[in-house]
Amino acid sequence: MKAADPANRVLVFTQFEDVAYSPCGIPYVHGKEIPDFQSLFLADKQAYVDAGIEISYETTVRSIDTAAKRVHVEGVGEVAYDALVVATGFDYKDPGVPGSDLDGLYRVKNIRAAMEWDKVLDTVKRAVVVEASPLGLEMVTALAHRGIETHVIDPHPWALGDLCDPDVVAPVQESWAEMGVQMHWNTKLEAFLDDGAGHVRGVATSGGELPAELVVVATHKVPSNALAVAGGLAIGSTGGVVVNDHMLTSVPGVFAAGDVCEIPHIAGVPLQGLTGSHAYAQGKVAGFNAGGGDRSYQPVYVPWATVAGKWIIGGVAFGEVAAEALGMPYVVGRATGISRARYFPGVKPVRVKLLAEPGSLRLIGAQMVGGEGIKERADFLGVAVKKGLTLHDLATMENVYSPPIGALNEPIAVAAQDGVAAAARGA
Ligand SMILES: Cc1cc2nc3c(=O)[nH]c(=O)nc-3n(C[C@H](O)[C@H](O)[C@H](O)COP(=O)(O)OP(=O)(O)OC[C@H]3O[C@@H](n4cnc5c(N)ncnc54)[C@H](O)[C@@H]3O)c2cc1C
Numbered sequence: 001m002k003a004a005d006p007a008n009r010v011l012v013f014t015q016f017e018d019v020a021y022s023p024c025g026i027p028y029v030h031g032k033e034i035p036d037f038q039s040l041f042l043a044d045k046q047a048y049v050d051a052g053i054e055i056s057y058e059t060t061v062r063s064i065d066t067a068a069k070r071v072h073v074e075g076v077g078e079v080a081y082d083a084l085v086v087a088t089g090f091d092y093k094d095p096g097v098p099g100s101d102l103d104g105l106y107r108v109k110n111i112r113a114a115m116e117w118d119k120v121l122d123t124v125k126r127a128v129v130v131e132a133s134p135l136g137l138e139m140v141t142a143l144a145h146r147g148i149e150t151h152v153i154d155p156h157p158w159a160l161g162d163l164c165d166p167d168v169v170a171p172v173q174e175s176w177a178e179m180g181v182q183m184h185w186n187t188k189l190e191a192f193l194d195d196g197a198g199h200v201r202g203v204a205t206s207g208g209e210l211p212a213e214l215v216v217v218a219t220h221k222v223p224s225n226a227l228a229v230a231g232g233l234a235i236g237s238t239g240g241v242v243v244n245d246h247m248l249t250s251v252p253g254v255f256a257a258g259d260v261c262e263i264p265h266i267a268g269v270p271l272q273g274l275t276g277s278h279a280y281a282q283g284k285v286a287g288f289n290a291g292g293g294d295r296s297y298q299p300v301y302v303p304w305a306t307v308a309g310k311w312i313i314g315g316v317a318f319g320e321v322a323a324e325a326l327g328m329p330y331v332v333g334r335a336t337g338i339s340r341a342r343y344f345p346g347v348k349p350v351r352v353k354l355l356a357e358p359g360s361l362r363l364i365g366a367q368m369v370g371g372e373g374i375k376e377r378a379d380f381l382g383v384a385v386k387k388g389l390t391l392h393d394l395a396t397m398e399n400v401y402s403p404p405i406g407a408l409n410e411p412i413a414v415a416a417q418d419g420v421a422a423a424a425r426g427a
Contacts, residue, residue: 001083001085001288001290001291002035002051002052002053002291002361003284003287003288003291003293004287004288004289004290004291004292004293005292005293006052006135006292007293009340010052010053010054011054011056011079011081012048012049012053012054012056012080013055013059013060013071013073014055014056014057014058014059014060015057015059016057016058016110016111016112017057017058017061017110017112018041018045018057018111019045019048019055019057019261020041020042020043020048021040021041021042021111022040022042022276023108023109023110023111023114023276024276025039025040026108026111026114026138027108027135027141027142028142029114029118029198029384030114030117030118030121030139030142030143030146031141031142031143031145031146032145032146033142033145035109037114037115037118039224040111041111046100047057048074053211054055056073056076059073059074059075059076059146059229060073060074060179060227061073061074062074062187063227063230063231064084064086064227064230064231064254065168065172066084066230066231066233066251066253066254067086067149067233069078069081069082069253071084072123075150077283082253083253083254083255083290083291083292084138084253084254084255084290085254085256085257085283085287085290086227086228086231086233086241086253086254086255086256086257086260087189087256087257087258087260087279087283087286088223088224088225088226088227088228088251088260089220089224089259089260090221090223090224090260090273091222091223091261092107092218092219092220092221092222093206093219093220093221093222093225094219094388095130095189095219096270096285097189097190097191097192097216098191098192099191099192099193099194099200100192101191101201102194102198102200103198103199104199104200104213104214104215104412105200105215105217106120106193106202106214106215106216106343107216107217108135108139108218108229109299115407120214121146121148121214121291123213124148124213124214125148125149125173125213125257126148126149126150126151126211126212126214127143127148127149127151127212127213127214127215127216128150128151128153128177128202128203128212128214128215128216129143129150129151129152129153129215129218129423130153130203130215130216130217131152131153131155131158131217131218131219131220132152132154132156132158132160132161132183132218133160133218133219133220133221133327134154134160134163134304134306135218135221135287136159136216136218137159137160137172137306137308138152138306138308139216140152140176140181140309141176141179141307141308141309143216143322144179144180144181147400149180149181149182150164150175150180150181151182151183151184151210151212151256152179152181152182152183152184152394153184153188153189153203153205153207154183154184154185154186154187155186155187155188156170156185156186157185157191157276158170158185158315159173159183161306161321162321162322162325163319163321163322164313164315164319164321165319165320165321165350165353165367166321166368167180168315168319168353168368168369169308169313169369171309171311171351171369172308172309172310172313172369173309174309175230175308175310175311176308176309178309178310179309180325181309182206183397184205184210185206186206187206187207188205188206189202189203189204189205190205190206191204192204192215193209194378197341200212200213200214201213202215203215220273221259221272222239222273223238223239223240223241223259223262223272223273224255224259224260225239225240225241225243228241228249228256228392229303230252230407231254231257233249233250233251233254234249234250236262236270236272237262237270237367238262238272238273239262239272240259240260240261240262240263240270240272240273241256241260241261242261242262242375243255243256243257243261243262243263243286243297243343245297245298246285246294246295246296246297247261247282247285247286247289247297247347248289249261252332254288255286255287255290256288257277257279257282257283257285257286257287257370258282259272259274259276259279261282261371263282263297263298263299263300264298264299265300265301265302265317265415266299266301266385266386267297267317267318267326267328269326271300271302274300274302275302275304277397278300278302281297282297287307290391301316301317301382301385301386302315302316302317302382303315303316303376303378303379303382305375305378306418307375311369311371312368312369312370312371312372312374312375313367313368313369313374314367314368314369314374314375314377314378315365315366315367315368315378315381316365316366316381316385317364317365317382317385318330318355318364318365318384319353319355319365319366319367320332320353320367321353322365323355323364323365328364329357329358330355330356330357330358330364330365331345331355331356331357331358331361331391331419331422331423331427332353332354332355332356332422333353333354333356333391333416333417333418333419333420333421333422334351334352334353334354334414334415334419335351335352335376335411335412335415335417336349336350336351336352336411337350337351337352337407337409337410337411337414338350338407338411339370339371339373339406339407340403340404340405340406340407341401341403341404341406341407341408342407343403344403344404347373347407348370348371348372348373349370349371350368350369350370350371350373350374350377350411351368351369351370351371351411352366352368352377352411352412352414352415353366353367353368353415354366354370354391354394354403354415354419355415356390356391356419356423358423360390361390361392361419361420361423362388362389362390363381363384363385363388363389363391363394364385364392365385366378366381366385366412369411370411377411377412380412382413391416391419391420391423392416392420393416394412394415394416395413395416395417395419395420396413397410397412397413399412399413
């Protein structure tokens, strides 16, 4: 809003004690890969005071009255606005089983809470992570890295079951097994078990009971939409707030951004619960427009990547599981290459799978697993999908060859060549 017009008065209300920290780093502090939580803070509170942004911490907005253009803020009263941005984020989906309010259930989100939970982790010998979601993946790896006996339960047959292809996630699961993680696939949560004093003592599942001193609830992200619903904003099929390309909701003067809203995927499917980088980009558009500016936000292709076990996995748009679920025909090209020259110390495997539209061979998605360089490939392939590049384009792409950082044959190009050959064979 300040970027649109420095004279804008900007009021921010947050239930949390802080703003401008990276929740994305929390699992790595728990896993002892980052030494402390302090390094996750991006700016101190004074920086916002200096920028003229008025932030009220630990303050809850209770309701929105869009007709009167005001919000009701607990402990403050009615606050009038000219333009409003709703960015209330996400909640973990309620598993809908008994015991959801027990102590010892950790829903990773707020950094101050994470600091307290980190002390608890020192006392935990055995933990269960409920669902191998993207956040679940990070927490499984972190807990195992910390030396805690870690179990993961998930109703799918493999990790990231509704996003990732089994061949891509298989090395991750092998590395978890090496780290001592016990995986319980096709396993439904039935209850959180009470120790009789209101603290969790484990979980009941479709495969039996698992004792644990701590349970991480990493269920699917759902939009924290209570305020938006009560305020009468249109809600889409995912439960997210519907926005147009200006991040404007169904109500004039009310914008939304981040995990609370749903965004069209390029295939026309609405998506909710994207990444922090999406929330950041959407927030800039919503804030700029709320401040009187004129910016737009495009449908997304969702490049993604994460560290899981001893591997990095990632991709863009569709993998085979998603394409099949949507009934999309595709041609696939596969390759296993290397990240550096084969003789250079530290060389890692890079497995690439490319999906393309039959006929045109236009790229429609990719999934990858490897030891390094996955993030950069996902970013590049995101642009490639967006710009309509084909397997022919990628098969003949130029690439950097420099022994410490890149191999002679780029795995993306080799996978594209494989896809072109598969298409020619009619495979
Ligand atoms: C552990 C963890 C790891 C993650 N890792 C990654 C990663 O590696 N990469 C990535 O891209 N993304 C990651 N994410 C996701 C990313 O953090 C979120 O997508 C992003 O923070 C969403 O931003 P947001 O502004 O929509 O919501 P949030 O950052 O959740 O902010 C919501 C805000 O709304 C406030 N609020 C809600 N209701 C009210 C109310 N009634 N009154 C006042 N204030 C209210 C809250 O206090 C909070 O300040 C991770 C998230 C977590 C929790």
